[in-house]
Amino acid sequence: MTESGRVWAYVVLFSEIGISLLVTTLVGVLVGYWVDKQLGTLPIFMLAGFLLGAGSGTVLIARLVNRFLKSFDPPAS
Amino acid sequence: MTDQPAATPQPEEATAPERPARRGLSQRWFFLIGAVLLLDIAALVLFPPFPKGGNPGDECAFPVCFINGTLEFPAPHVVWAPDGSGPAPTGLIVWYPSISSTILTMWIVMAVVLVVVILMTRGRQLLPGRAQNAIEFLYEFMGDFGLSIAGPTARPYIPLFVAFFILILFCNWSGLIPPVGRIEELRAPTSDVNITIGLALVSFLYFEFQGFRRLGVGGYLGKFFPLYEFRNGIGAGIIALFVGLVELMLEFVKPVTLSMRLFGNIYGGEVALGVITALTIAYIPVALLGLEVMLNAIQALIFSVLTLIFITLAIESHEHEEGHIAEEALGHPDAEPTLQPAH
Numbered sequence: 001m002t003e004s005g006r007v008w009a010y011v012v013l014f015s016e017i018g019i020s021l022l023v024t025t026l027v028g029v030l031v032g033y034w035v036d037k038q039l040g041t042l043p044i045f046m047l048a049g050f051l052l053g054a055g056s057g058t059v060l061i062a063r064l065v066n067r068f069l070k071s072f073d074p075p076a077s
Numbered sequence: 078m079t080d081q082p083a084a085t086p087q088p089e090e091a092t093a094p095e096r097p098a099r100r101g102l103s104q105r106w107f108f109l110i111g112a113v114l115l116l117d118i119a120a121l122v123l124f125p126p127f128p129k130g131g132n133p134g135d136e137c138a139f140p141v142c143f144i145n146g147t148l149e150f151p152a153p154h155v156v157w158a159p160d161g162s163g164p165a166p167t168g169l170i171v172w173y174p175s176i177s178s179t180i181l182t183m184w185i186v187m188a189v190v191l192v193v194v195i196l197m198t199r200g201r202q203l204l205p206g207r208a209q210n211a212i213e214f215l216y217e218f219m220g221d222f223g224l225s226i227a228g229p230t231a232r233p234y235i236p237l238f239v240a241f242f243i244l245i246l247f248c249n250w251s252g253l254i255p256p257v258g259r260i261e262e263l264r265a266p267t268s269d270v271n272i273t274i275g276l277a278l279v280s281f282l283y284f285e286f287q288g289f290r291r292l293g294v295g296g297y298l299g300k301f302f303p304l305y306e307f308r309n310g311i312g313a314g315i316i317a318l319f320v321g322l323v324e325l326m327l328e329f330v331k332p333v334t335l336s337m338r339l340f341g342n343i344y345g346g347e348v349a350l351g352v353i354t355a356l357t358i359a360y361i362p363v364a365l366l367g368l369e370v371m372l373n374a375i376q377a378l379i380f381s382v383l384t385l386i387f388i389t390l391a392i393e394s395h396e397h398e399e400g401h402i403a404e405e406a407l408g409h410p411d412a413e414p415t416l417q418p419a420h
Contacts, residue, residue, distance in 0.1 A: 005225030011375075012226075012382045019334040024326075027333075060327050063320075067390065 013068045020064065021057040028053020110360075117359045126355075140356055147351030151344065153177035153269045154261045178262050179269035186247050186266065227385045234388050237283065242381035245276065245339070249373035252347055253366060267376075268344040270336065277336035280384040285328070288391030296394065301325040331387055335380060342376045 032049020036042040126146045127135045137143065155165050158175040165173045197208035205213060219242060220235045231238070245267060251257050252265025266272045288297045299305070301321040307314030346369045354362040 005222065008222075008378065008382065009226045009386075012379050012386070015338065015379050016334060016383060019338045020327075020330055023330055023333050023337065027330075056323060056326060059323050060330065063323070063327070068386075 009068070013065065016064060017061050020060055021054070024057030024060060025050060025053040028056070114359050121358070143355040144352050147355045148348065149258060149264065149268070149351070151270060153179045153264055153271070156181050156262050177269065177271070178264040179266045179272050182251055182257060182263050183248060183266035183272060185263075186251050187244065190243060190247055223382070223385050226382055227389045230392065231385050231389050234287075234385060237388075238381050238385045241276070241280070241384055242377050245380050246374055246377035248272075249343055249377055250370065252343065253350075253369055253373070258347060258351070265343060265347060267339055268347050270340045270344075273336040273340040273343075274332075276339070276380070277332040280335060280380075280387070281332035284384065284388040284391045287388055291392040292394060297391075301328075331383075335383060339376055339380055342372065346372060 028049035028051075029046055030049070032046040032052075033042075035045040035049070039045070124133075126137050126143055127133050128137055128142055129146050129148075131137075137146070152165060152167075154177065155173075155175045156178055158165075158173070165171060165175065194212065197212050201209055216239055219239045223231055223235050223238045248266040252268055257263040257265060267276075291297075292300075301324050303317040303321050304314070306317035350362065350365055350369060353365050
């Protein structure tokens with residue numbers, strides 16, 4: 001990978017990291033809020049959804065970064 | 078006693094005649110800047126803003142009315158509806174087939190880009206002319222750039238990468254052309270979440286299709302449901318299944334992130350530009366316009382680069398992934414480190 005390609009790859013990676021964490025957390029909160037509305041248990045499932053969403057987002061980001069870094073620096077044969 | 082030669086009188090250094098200070102260029106720029114400012118003030122006085130939906134001459138208080146006059150709400154204006162009805166029904170998600178201002182602008186952008194490219198590549202020669210050379214340079218530059226990021230496996234997908242980049246770039250930039258956004262019938266396509274969701278869905282369907290095509294149904298689904306990991310033990314299998322489910326969720330997060338990032342940046346930029354134009358005058362909006370030109374280009378690049386990267390991730394087989402998670406987690410002797418030492 002050329003130097004300019006690497007720089008832009010990092011820009012893309014950072015952009016994906018931020019939005020992925022936001023989306024997964026938001027989806028978790030919205031799903032939890034909807035379940036709370038159905039069961040009348042506000043804010044239990046909303047908080048659970050937040051934690052699950054944020055946790056999943058963190059795992060996704062860790063795997064994304066790992067995979068991106070590996071593609072940036074392929075192992076020496 | 079030595080005779081010191083008489084000091085040769087040094088010729089007087091010819092002093093260049095003092096050039097008068099160059100005031101011409103700075104004066105011209107000063108007058109130009111002043112003229113633009115006066116023109117802006119005259120326009121503000123002669124054609125004052127009026128409330129949205131109101132008539133010229135209606136009272137419009139600064140700053141609220143000024144800002145409201147430039148704001149455009151997320152839902153696009155309906156240019157034509159099959160049943161001839163008025164505005165789209167309100168709601169978060171509505172089914173209302175129609176031609177919106179964003180769809181119309183996107184068609185115009187597509188037509189302009191296609192016509193220009195066809196005209197520039199008409200009658201291709203082995204020794205290219207200026208127009209053909211320009212197109213070839215652009216395509217090869219983008220192709221090399223895409224390959225430098227995604228690797229040689231991305232070569233078959235470079236046409237899609239370049240097409241996405243060109244389309245999204247000009248869709249983004251179309252919102253910065255003055256009539257677009259001020260006329261109801263024209264609006265930047267990517268400032269509409271419907272358009273960005275459509276682009277993201279095309280990207281998503283394409284890289285999923287390529288994954289199934291390259292690896293087969295079993296091979297591709299095996300990345301998300303690695304049942305073969307159970308041969309390394311129940312613990313390893315459960316961990317691998319959990320990781321696979323997380324990966325499956327990541328697949329559906331990808332189109333959401335692609336669409337929301339593009340929509341958020343372009344729509345937010347339009348709103349910011351509208352507010353700054355309403356609150357300030359002349360040169361400050363121009364500075365923000367310059368910033369928006371750059372940011373819009375970056376967002377087009379991010380979308381197309383991510384599509385290319387997602388394609389290459391989808392077509393790589395499980396052996397090439399870092400997915401020996403279970404073995405690493407359990408300290409299996411055959412486990413390989415996922416991170417390579419820095420080169």
